[in-house]
Amino acid sequence: MPAHSFVSAASIRDRFASAMSTMYQNEVPQYGTLLKLVADINERTLADNPALARQMAAANDLARLSVERHGAIRVGTAEELGMLSRLFAVMGMAPVGYYDLAAAGVPVHSTAFRPIETETLAINPFRLFTSLLRLDLIEDDNLRQRAADILAVRDIFTPRVRELIARFEAEGGLTEAEADTFVAEAIETFRWHEDATVDYATYEALASEHKLIADVVCFRGPHINHLTPRTLDIDAAQAAMPEYGITPKAVIEGPPRRDVPILLRQTSFKALEESIRFAGDTEGRHTARFGEIEQRGVALTPDGRALYDRLLTAAQTYKRDANDDYQAALHGIFEEFPDDLDTLRRRELAYFRYQAAGESLIDASAPADDDSAIEALLASGHVVAHPIVYEDFLPVSAAGIFQSNLGSDEAGEGTAAASQQELEAALGQPIIDPFALYARIEADSKRAALDMLMGLAPQNRPA
Ligand code: OOG
Ligand code: NI
DSSP states (O other): OOGGGSOOHHHHHHHHHHHHHHHHHHHOHHHHHHHHHHHHHHHHHHHHOHHHHHHHHHTTOSTTGGGOEEEEEEESSHHHHHHHHHHHHTTTOEEEEEEEGGGGTOSEEEEEEEOOSHHHHHHOOOEEEEEEEOGGGOOOHHHHHHHHHHHHTOOOSOHHHHHHHHHHHHHSSOOHHHHHHHHHHHHHTTOOOSEEEEEHHHHHHHHHHOHHHHHHHSSSSOOOOEEEEBOSOHHHHHHHTGGGTOOBOSSOBSSOOOSSOBSEEEEEEOOOEEEEEEETTEEEEEEOOEEEEEEEOBOBOHHHHHHHHHHHHHGGGSOOSOHHHHHHHHHHHGGGSOOSHHHHHHTTOBOEEEEEOSSOOOOTTOOSSHHHHHHHHHHTTSEEEEEOBOOSOOOOOHHHHHTOOSOGGGGOHHHHHHHHHHHHHHHTSOOBOHHHHHHHHHHHHHHHHHHHHHOOOGGGSOO
16 A cells, blocks of 8 residues: 555544544533633634734644643553553654652653654644553552452453554554544543443442542543643633633642743643442442643743742642632742743743744854854844743642652652653653753754755754
């Protein structure tokens, strides 16, 4: 089969994200309301703020806005994660970032499957936060064994999706018809099941260890537990939620409102209480699924992130019951964080993508190194610097670790590295370091802009 008849990974991802959204709107109607709210706010924000609309259009960041969302799932075994890793590869999604939630008292560790290249992120940046249960953190031997036994007998994938993944790997792609079947079959893994695979007593025993353990172990599959559209004004979204009949959580998470948004800010509506049929026909209740909204800002360098972590840790003492008060306090503390694009760039607190603007310049008096050349070209308007959107998740920063209710010796340096290796072994591939990814995009864009404007062949470039 010639390669050109294969559907692109970005197109399969786009279809999958859309099918997932449709399924979740059917399962959780309030999520449909949330989408409507976000679309309304985004439309209004762009209309009120032509400069933002122009900046997003110039950065090729506008088209993806209406399709942009993330989701989250949790799986029980290394085998399940390994297969998911192959499934997401079909859609051009690779594991980026290691999140050790044990440090915050949650018995999972996680990564995010997402596209990694600028061009394909612009089409559809759909990402899935994916956690693997750490049974080793269950202290009770019997309960740990029971959980492992339950997980060992379930298969969360349809036979057809397994076939199509193997086909993709053998052929290097999927045809139109195969891609559509793949999406329909892949979605099945993430569907909600109101019938649990265990009896109520088993559910209760697992839930008493940690509710999340019960959520992972007691069902037929890793139901999608939330989807999160991207808003351009999360404060407006938070304020408008009651008008749409949605009750928001008390405060917006992450950094405060700023002229230049950084990382991401998130809010959500509370998880639904849902009725479950347990084995033996007992009725019970379980809360797992909710809806979330996020606003994304510029990706931070390690220096920027260290500053963010320090300021957020300092804010840990603030009361988090009233959003306005909390945001005002946070705003005060974040005064130390520069809030204009130029300073963020010059102090290397955030990542930027450089783009040549205008005519090729062959300048005999070109400065001796790339960085001074870029500065000169920025000053003369021949290069523009676009902030790079943060594509990952709210860091389990100092704040999360601060709240840790596990012994501090359990979150030591050596343990964290060993755990990441364990997750990578389950994934069957290394986890990509998000900082390295943003840094590479920045460096490549600089090089490309210089090459284009200075007309220098690579061998003639200054070192
Ligand atoms: C993971 C939640 C992580 C986010 O937005 O930070 C996440 C989970 O609860 O499974 O989606
Ligand atoms: Ni989320």
